[in-house]
Amino acid sequence: MNIKEFAQKFIRQTDGPLTQSLHKKAGPGDVGLVPGAPDQTVSLVCGFCSTGCNLKVMKTGGEPTNLSPEKTHPVNSGKACPKGWQALAPVLSTDRATAPLIKEPSGGFRTSSWDEALGLFHDELIKTQDQSGKGSAAFLSTGQITTEEMALLGSLTKFGLGFVEGDGNTRQCMATSAVAYKQSFGFDAPPLSYEDLKESDVLVFIGANPCINHPILWKHVVANPHDPKIIVIDPRFTKTAQGATEHLPITPKSDLALLYGVAKILVEQGWIDLEYIEAHTTEFDEFRDFVLTIDMDQVCIDSGLSQDEVFGLAKSIGSGERVSFWWTMGINQGHQAVLSAQGIINLALMTGNMGRPGTGANSITGQCNAMGSRLFSNTTGLLGGHDFADEMHREKVATILGIDPALIPQRASIPYDQILSEIEAGNIKFLWVVATNPAHSWIDPDQWERIRSKLDFLVVQDIYGDTLTAKGADLFLPAGSWGEKEGVMINSERRLSKVNPVHEAPGIAKTDFDIFLEIANRFNLGWVEKSFATPAKAFETLQHLSTGQPCDFSGIEGYREIEAQGGVQWPKAKGKEAVKRLFADGVYYHPDQKAQFCFEQVTPPPYLTSPLYPFVLLTGRGSSSQWHTGTRTDRSPILKRMSPKKIYVEINPEQGQLLSIQEGDRVQIKSRNGLLVAWAVLTQQVKALEIFIPMHYGELNFLLDPVFDGLSHQPSYKYTPVSIEPLR
């Protein structure tokens, strides 16, 4: 060792093992320089939100070690939000459930074999159904599993096990859009392509905050080359509102009044496309007569906007060449949510902003496969967007599955809220919860606690055994996660993308698909195996089921084509091209091929602010690093680090001053239903008399009024009168 080497080793160590541990090398394919020398990559669609970003998982020696967004994918072109970047952490977490758990009389859990667990499932279901009838069992599923799994669960339970009732957590996010589209267009068909975000010259976001909730969609807006007008209608001055050219800070739940007011101005000013209306819509005359009765002074009082602001909005919509409308939970979660969504659809129809690039009445979906659930969960619609009540549809489905049509219930399931009511009333006794956490997420957690004691048997199937819901289970079934299974998910722009296995489920956990198949075997349901032997076989079945429907994707050449194309948008019927944007031909799905104007009188929320509860509590996502009830995102140390640890409430600074509340103070929020204590954050993002609390904290929903939209039965998470006071 010469002096130089000695100095390098002991005096000034410019290199060594620690330095080398961060050394990066060119990875496989186009991932660029990466740490850890991965030798293989696998592409798959993200399993958090509905944007449908594609991710490239890097593997080293067969194990997933890293991940980066797919650089050449049309949806995300190399970008992802923090959840996407951290999608592996929840999968690889040591908190994963590894074996079935059976509740013991003492209240604790013991692990069991699959044989014992599924035997118990079988015996308890038979027992309940024998005592209380076939219909006394129900399921609550999710927008988080693959389409194949949803269809298998829906078929197995309803055609095999005699269930009539079963709904999904998509009721909490997308039911409104589904019902609105069905009524307006004749089929649940979001017409958009993400390209529309780049093509519009006027973008109107209503109750949507993509900067935080769908960051990769906002990326498309930033890339819009037309210097677009971006109008954000939201009670809060959200990040999206701050990035907009115009923000209309409406009073919570005044959206429907505002939309009708805008429609009236469009009619009065003649800023409508009569030709389009004539050719492609029905009931416009009735709608026109209705909106002409709208009192504009009342619209301004209700919405808190000035005449000029409302007129300006109408003018922007009326004068835009390519106007697109985008909405999310601000619209979907309200007491007149479906009407509000249709209020938006009406504006697009009457101005002819449909079917052309940069136009459309576009709902942005929530969960990664809510769109799959809307078509194939077999809950309130029969598989493939069919109708339980339609005999022809039942025949078709029965033929494809090779079952007796009589096995198919003749009516749709009752919605989520009514399933819970039926449990409370003692009519449903067996509940199977798959991949969702209602004990936290349901709008009325008190009700969840009440129904728990009413159930004879609660089965919870999830990837973690420690969720709030799983803790209350009689039987817990450990499921394989995203990244451990194969299947298809459908994103907001109707794009079918592939989920691929990059990891094996831990312990003896099995994919949801395999769990469903095993249960089918337990009950000797041989036909299930025929149509759902493997995910690929199940996908074929789904293709058959979609044939002839607006969502027809029978023309896709199997999984291979989906993977090769970076996803395929429906419809893609046999022998036809995939359709990027719906209704280019102006042909809708009602029998008369026309879209329908749907409208009703505006009504106020059932529970209004009062001297006792003078503030309106708004809820929503807090940060882009948090997902829903946090069961997955809280397992990533880096996501957790980026998320506020404790529940906080956003209060307007002037309001804070009036109430003697300072930044960082503890404040008590009270509603008719409960109370909580949160940290005060003073911010101009909320107006006086309104406060905002993120939904990721378990205490929040106890405060909310269990109010539902009458048509979609979606809960209204966005309007609860509360009081606030500082704690000293």
Added chain:
Amino acid sequence: MADQTTGPSIPKPGEQYVFEVDLNTCTGCKGCVTACHNLNGLKPEESWRSVGVMESISGKLSQSITTSCHHCLDPACLSGCPTIAYVKDPLTGVVRHLDDQCIGCQYCILRCPYEAPKWIPSLGIVRKCDMCTERLEIGEETACQQGCPNGAISIGVRDKRDIAIQGGWPVPVAAPWEYTSPTTQYLGLSAGTKTRELEEHYEPEKAHLPLVLMLILTQFSVGLWGISFFLEEMKLLQTISVVTALSGLVSSTFHLGHPEKAYRAFLGFRTSWLSREVVFFGLYAPMAAGCVGADWLIGNGWVEPSYLTGLLVGQWVAFGFGMFGVFASAKLYQTTPRPLWKGSKALLGFPMTALILGSAFAYSYSPLESHQWLLWVLMASSQSWLLLEIRRNHRPKGLSPQLRSLLQGPLKGEWNLQRYGLFVFGLVVPCLLLGYPDSAPVSSLMFYGLLAACVFERHLFFKLGIGPRMPKGEAG
């Protein structure tokens, strides 16, 4: 993708790479934070980038701001590092950390007003952003650039003089721009913003127990050494002083992530007060030990008494090193940007600790009437220090509201123990001892009481040593 044409141009002499952040485009999605984590292969909680929020005082704005190392013109991490484990690349201007050179002293964390160096407990070292040097070299985008959906982050090349002339810093909470001359270019930020304070801001800092002990013990040792010159029990007191000093130095190594590399800590002597502290105490302790050894040898008649003059010189030189050591301790905290440590907190407090503990121990060791002057020294030093501390902690201008709320909240108990301890054992008990001089148990109690009060003071010193930082508030 690796594409030379898309990368920034190579800096010319006088230029350097800088982060350019378009704040109008940043939406606070934090993709950059996770991209940095994934693409650099960092530990589970580690990312070199973070995103905070600033709120405007007037007008509506909630400005997300992404931040990492600012690759300063005059990096405080670099000048403070005792092992020269930081280099500012002469070609690119990137401030790089030499992970294998790091001994894990974390002094750079105290020096950096932007929280750029991150402590990695599992590795025992600090790591930080190197602007993805390896990627820049081949024209590939940095991890954070790859992570930003909206192209808000880019790498620019700027003339260092232009950066210096432009100066200014749009981030009101962080330290003044002049402190380190950060180079990140924040574009499009409106003036008049304040940062959002979430609960994180109310958390006390780490206590650094080994450092608390090291400071107290070394100061006690030097104080005792100095006072021993005036007392006939000099040899015994100096022996105790040496033992104390060595314990202090041993204690300090428990603070290090890599104590086996601690010998490198002298390398930064030219610029680092931490290196200077290490060097001075490194000279003081062996020198003092040598003196004590010589003293015993002479006392036992094994060495010629004629060496006594030499010994006296040695003892004073050792004392000089010790004093410099205490001064360097104070300077190393005082030269950080942490508000509490600026001014007199350390510069006065550390010598005061030496005087108080030295005199208290010397008196308790031989509580004679002839030693009562020690009690007067003790009362004067402890009470003047106490007054200064009360003044700092209770005057409106003394502490920031956050520090005061900590002192009145979670840290109230420690503050009470410090101040009542100093009052009771620094005034009440010495007064009693003036009346009843030779009460050995009471004088011992006095020393231990003061030792405890000093430990509480030093504990609070670290817990309240909260530095400036880039905006926090991780909420969307």
